[in-house]
Amino acid sequence: MDTSKLFSFFWSFSVSVTLTLIIVLLTCLYFFNGRKPKAKLPPGPRGLPVLGSLLDLGSNPHQSLHALSKRYGGLMYIKLGTTPAIIASSQEAATAILKTFDSDFSNRPQSGSAAADILLYNRSDISFSPQSQWPFLRKLCIFHLLTPKCLEKWQEFREEEMALLLDSIFKQRANAINVGDFVNVFTCNVIGQMTLRMRLFDENNAEAEHFRELMDDSLRTAGRFRIGDFVPFLERIGLGGSLNEMKSLHKRFDEFMVRKIEEKKRMPLSGEDDGNKDFLQILHQLKSNSAGEGGQLSESNIKAILVDMISAGTDTATRTVEWAMSELIRHPHLINKVRDEVEAVVGVEDKVRESHLPQLKYLEAAVTETLRLHPPTPLMLPHASPDSSRVIMGYFIPPNSHVMVNVWAVARDPNAWEKPLEFNPERFVDNPVHLDGRDFRIIPFGAGRRMCPGYNLGLRMIHFALASFVHAFDWSLPPGQEAQDLDMSEKYEISIHRSVPLNLFATPRLPTHLYNSQQKAGHM
Incomplete structure (x- = not known):
C-alpha cells in the first residue's frame, strides 16, 4: 500500500475523531450550562x-444611588473609579449581606480610604480594623x-452638661x-x-x-x-485634599494624644472598678493586661478608638437631634404630643432626668422615625466580599468588591413601609422596633458583626x-418663615x-x- 495514502487515511481519521470529541464535549458543556445557568453580576x-459611575454620584451619593436602585434593583453592581462595588438598597438585600452572609462579608476593604489609613493610625480603630x-x-x-x-456611671455628667446647656x-x-x-456643645462636652x-x-x-x-x-x-481613593493614579491632582494636608493634621492630633497618654501613665493604676476613670485611663490600664482577653491593645489602638468614640458619638447624636427638631417644627401637632407626654411624666417643677x-x-x-428618615450614616462603611465568589439573590458577587448598604434607601423601601416618605411616629407607637440590628427595615446603626458598638450611648444622649x-x-x-416651607435639603459629610x-x-x-446653673457654660 502506498505509504502516502496510508498516512493520509490515518490523518483524516484522527482529525475526524478529534473533531467529533470536541463537538461532543461542547454539546455536553452546552447542555450542562443550560441546566445550571451561570450566575451573572447584579444589574447596574x-x-x-477609568471613572466608572463616579460622576453619577453627585454631592449626595446616598440619594443618587437610591435613584439608580429604582432602575436597577435592590442589589446593584457599580464601578466607583477602578473599584467594583455592590450596593444594597432594599430590605431583602440588606438582610442577605448583614445576616445571611454576615460572616462572609464582615471584613473591611484594606484600601480605598486615605483618611482611615492616616487619621485612624493605619486602621487601628474598631470601625476600619481588619477581620483579624x-x-x-x-x-x-x-x-x-x-x-x-x-x-x-456618667449619668451625672450628662445631666450636669444638659443643665449648663439649658442655662445657655x-x-x-x-x-x-x-x-x-x-446640641453639639452638649454632645461634645459629654463625650469629652x-x-x-x-x-x-x-x-x-x-x-x-x-483639641x-x-x-x-x-x-x-x-x-x-x-x-485618589477611587482612582489611585489620579492621586496627584489632590481633588478633595492632599495627603500631605491630612498627614499634617494627623501629626498635630497625635502630638496632643501623646501628651494626654503620658499624663495617664503618671497616674497610679488600680485594679478596682473605679467610676472616676475616664475612657483613656481605662484603655491605658487595659493595655497592660489585655493579652489575657484574646489580643494585645496597642497605643495606636487606644488613639484610634478615641477618635472613633469622639467623632461618631458627637456628630451622630447632634445631627439626629437637629433633624428631629426640624421634623417636629414642621408638624406642630406632633411636637405638642411629645411635649404633653414629657410634661405628664416630668411635670413643670422639675427638669427631665435620664430616669x-x-x-x-x-x-x-x-x-x-427620625432615624428612619434621617439615618446619621446613610451609606454604611464598606464591607469586603471574600476572596472566593458568592451568589446572593441569584447574582454573582465578585471577590474583593466593596459591598455597601444604603441605609437611607432601605428605610424608604416601599415594600417594607407604608408611605415611606412621610414622617409619622405613630407607626412605632403600637409596633415599636428595635434599633439593635434585628429589624432590617431600619438599621441606622448598622447590623450584624460590624454594628456600631456605641449605639446605646448615642440613643441615650x-x-x-x-x-x-x-x-x-x-x-x-x-418671623416670616413658615413651618411647611422649612428647607429640609441634605448635605452629605461623615453624617x-x-x-x-x-x-x-x-x-x-x-x-x-430651673434654668439657673452654678457652673459657667461653654461658650457659643
Missing part, C-alpha cells in the same frame, strides 16, 4: 472608562466601656439660636468628659478648644470626596437632649447635615430657677 449602570483584629477590640470596648453599668439657651432667648450648634475628662467647649481651657478644633478639622477632612426616659414612649417613637429641649422651651421659627442650619427662637416654659 455601564459607567465611563476587630472582634478583640469590639469585645474589649463593649465589656469595659459601653455596658449599661458603665454608662450609668435661656440666656439667648431674645435671639434665634442655631439648634445644631447648641467620658473620654478625656475634659469639656471640649470651654473658653477657660485652651487645650480643650485646641475640639482638631476633631472638627478631622471630621471635615474625612468627609471629603477624594478622587424619666423609659416612660417616654411617644418621644422614643419620634426618635425612631439623643432621647435626653430632645426630651429636655421640648420640655424646657417652646420653639418657633424666625447627613442640614444644608441650611436650623435657627429657632426658644421661649422658656418652666420656672426661672
Whole structure:
C-alpha cells in the first residue's frame, strides 16, 4: 500500500475523531450550562472608562444611588473609579449581606480610604480594623466601656452638661439660636468628659478648644470626596485634599494624644472598678493586661478608638437631634404630643432626668422615625466580599468588591413601609422596633458583626437632649418663615447635615430657677 495514502487515511481519521470529541464535549458543556445557568453580576449602570459611575454620584451619593436602585434593583453592581462595588438598597438585600452572609462579608476593604489609613493610625480603630483584629477590640470596648453599668456611671455628667446647656439657651432667648450648634456643645462636652475628662467647649481651657478644633478639622477632612481613593493614579491632582494636608493634621492630633497618654501613665493604676476613670485611663490600664482577653491593645489602638468614640458619638447624636427638631417644627401637632407626654411624666417643677426616659414612649417613637428618615450614616462603611465568589439573590458577587448598604434607601423601601416618605411616629407607637440590628427595615446603626458598638450611648444622649429641649422651651421659627416651607435639603459629610442650619427662637416654659446653673457654660 502506498505509504502516502496510508498516512493520509490515518490523518483524516484522527482529525475526524478529534473533531467529533470536541463537538461532543461542547454539546455536553452546552447542555450542562443550560441546566445550571451561570450566575451573572447584579444589574447596574455601564459607567465611563477609568471613572466608572463616579460622576453619577453627585454631592449626595446616598440619594443618587437610591435613584439608580429604582432602575436597577435592590442589589446593584457599580464601578466607583477602578473599584467594583455592590450596593444594597432594599430590605431583602440588606438582610442577605448583614445576616445571611454576615460572616462572609464582615471584613473591611484594606484600601480605598486615605483618611482611615492616616487619621485612624493605619486602621487601628474598631470601625476600619481588619477581620483579624476587630472582634478583640469590639469585645474589649463593649465589656469595659459601653455596658449599661458603665454608662450609668456618667449619668451625672450628662445631666450636669444638659443643665449648663439649658442655662445657655435661656440666656439667648431674645435671639434665634442655631439648634445644631447648641446640641453639639452638649454632645461634645459629654463625650469629652467620658473620654478625656475634659469639656471640649470651654473658653477657660485652651487645650480643650485646641483639641475640639482638631476633631472638627478631622471630621471635615474625612468627609471629603477624594478622587485618589477611587482612582489611585489620579492621586496627584489632590481633588478633595492632599495627603500631605491630612498627614499634617494627623501629626498635630497625635502630638496632643501623646501628651494626654503620658499624663495617664503618671497616674497610679488600680485594679478596682473605679467610676472616676475616664475612657483613656481605662484603655491605658487595659493595655497592660489585655493579652489575657484574646489580643494585645496597642497605643495606636487606644488613639484610634478615641477618635472613633469622639467623632461618631458627637456628630451622630447632634445631627439626629437637629433633624428631629426640624421634623417636629414642621408638624406642630406632633411636637405638642411629645411635649404633653414629657410634661405628664416630668411635670413643670422639675427638669427631665435620664430616669424619666423609659416612660417616654411617644418621644422614643419620634426618635425612631427620625432615624428612619434621617439615618446619621446613610451609606454604611464598606464591607469586603471574600476572596472566593458568592451568589446572593441569584447574582454573582465578585471577590474583593466593596459591598455597601444604603441605609437611607432601605428605610424608604416601599415594600417594607407604608408611605415611606412621610414622617409619622405613630407607626412605632403600637409596633415599636428595635434599633439593635434585628429589624432590617431600619438599621441606622448598622447590623450584624460590624454594628456600631456605641449605639446605646448615642440613643441615650439623643432621647435626653430632645426630651429636655421640648420640655424646657417652646420653639418657633424666625418671623416670616413658615413651618411647611422649612428647607429640609441634605448635605452629605461623615453624617447627613442640614444644608441650611436650623435657627429657632426658644421661649422658656418652666420656672426661672430651673434654668439657673452654678457652673459657667461653654461658650457659643
